[in-house]
Amino acid sequence: MRTPGDSYMSSGYRGAMHRTTFRIDEEILAEAKALAARQHRTLNSVMEEALRRMITSSREVESRPRVVLPTYGNPGDKPLIDTSPAGLKKFLEEEDIARYGEVQAHDADGH
Numbered sequence: 001m002r003t004p005g006d007s008y009m010s011s012g013y014r015g016a017m018h019r020t021t022f023r024i025d026e027e028i029l030a031e032a033k034a035l036a037a038r039q040h041r042t043l044n045s046v047m048e049e050a051l052r053r054m055i056t057s058s059r060e061v062e063s064r065p066r067v068v069l070p071t072y073g074n075p076g077d078k079p080l081i082d083t084s085p086a087g088l089k090k091f092l093e094e095e096d097i098a099r100y101g102e103v104q105a106h107d108a109d110g111h
Helices: 026-038 043-063 085-108
Strands: 006-009 020-023
Antiparallel strands (some): 006 020
16 A cells, blocks of 8 residues: 555666655655756656665775774773763863963963
């Protein structure tokens, strides 16, 4: 049974045609229909192109060589600072206080 938001697609080329049903957000469907109308295309061709682009993009990402970032030190060593949100906040506050003190001392020297 077809419900609101269901769309039907079929392949117009590359072999046999297949029909499938899927659910799609109403806003996305409306945007796709508007795009098809603006470009004088069928909704089917817009949906096929979108899927092809997504699949191609996914394949490109999967085929990229893995990036290895250089690391230093022993992974078991503790970091120099507490990297939890509370620890980072404390570190940044202490750094701000230290810098403020340096500015005050610099200003007191008449610079």
